[in-house]
Structure formats: C-alpha cells, structure tokens
Amino acid sequence: MDADLAAHDASAADAESLVDGSAPEPDADACEGVRCGPYGACLEGVCDCRAGFELVDGVCVDQDECLNENAGCALDAVCINTVGSFRCECLDGYRGDGRECSDVHECDERLDNCSDNARCTNTDGGFECACIDGFVGDGMCR
Numbered sequence: 606m607d608a609d610l611a612a613h614d615a616s617a618a619d620a621e622s623l624v625d626g627s628a629p630e631p632d633a634d635a636c637e638g639v640r641c642g643p644y645g646a647c648l649e650g651v652c653d654c655r656a657g658f659e660l661v662d663g664v665c666v667d668q669d670e671c672l673n674e675n676a677g678c679a680l681d682a683v684c685i686n687t688v689g690s691f692r693c694e695c696l697d698g699y700r701g702d703g704r705e706c707s708d709v710h711e712c713d714e715r716l717d718n719c720s721d722n723a724r725c726t727n728t729d730g731g732f733e734c735a736c737i738d739g740f741v742g743d744g745m746c747r
C-alpha cells in the first residue's frame with residue numbers, strides 16, 4: 606500500500622515536470638518570425654490586434670471604421686478616422702455629439718449675419734437672409 610502510494614506520487618511529479626519543461630516551447634516557436642507590428646502581439650502564432658486595429662497582410666493596422674456604415678455617425682456628420690479609433694463631427698450648421706446632430710437655429714440664437722433690414726429664415730443646416738419690404742440688395746438690403 607505504501608509502495609503504491611509512493612509510485613503514484615513519483616509519476617505525478619514526473620508528469621508535472623514534463624509539462625513545465627515542454628509547454629512554453631510550442632508557443633514560442635509558433636510566434637517565431639511573426640511580426641504583428643506595434644499595434645498587436647503574437648499569441649500562439651496568431652497576431653492579436655489591439656482594439657481599433659485589424660490584421661492586414663499579417664500586420665496589425667488601423668481599422669478605418671468610417672468605411673463601415675460611416676461608423677454609426679449621424680447623416681449630418683462627418684466620420685473622421687483616427688489611429689486606433691474614429692470620431693464623428695456634426696457638419697457646419699448642425700450640433701450634437703456626432704451620433705446625433707440637430708439643426709442649429711441661427712435666427713433664434715442670433716448667430717446669423719443678416720442685416721437689420723433683412724429677415725432671417727432658418728433652413729436645414731443653415732439660414733437665409735431676405736430683404737424686408739422696401740429694401741433691396743444681396744444681403745445689405747439698402
């Protein structure tokens with residue numbers, strides 16, 4: 606009984622040392638010569654790219670999120686790709702977080718440059734100046 610127990614312990618110890626000695630080597634070999642670039646690391650022979658990067662020709666490169674459905678930016682926004690990320694910016698005449706943009710009411714907020722003799726009319730993404738009755742001109746309205 607004692608002998609069986611001792612034999613069992615010995616084989617368990619052997620198996621453990623075998624694992625310790627050989628396990629890391631296949632990983633190291635699999636990643637030998639694998640160049641993932643600065644935006645990823647080799648994991649068991651495969652490049653694991655950081656978030657915002659994708660594997661192209663074996664190297665982790667910036668992912669252009671804007672190519673895919675404009676990255677979810679609003680229709681009235683422009684998608685700007687950046688290294689590792691992207692951002693959405695509302696177009697001129699709109700404001701918001703880029704995911705949602707709403708028309709700026711220039712006339713109400715007095716952001717227009719219509720002359721005193723013109724009437725400001727809000728439009729989607731802008732505004733228009735039109736001379737009030739009795740005045741003429743292309744914005745100056747004399």
Ligand SMILES: [Ca+2]
Nearest residue numbers: 668687689690
């Ligand atoms: Ca990007």
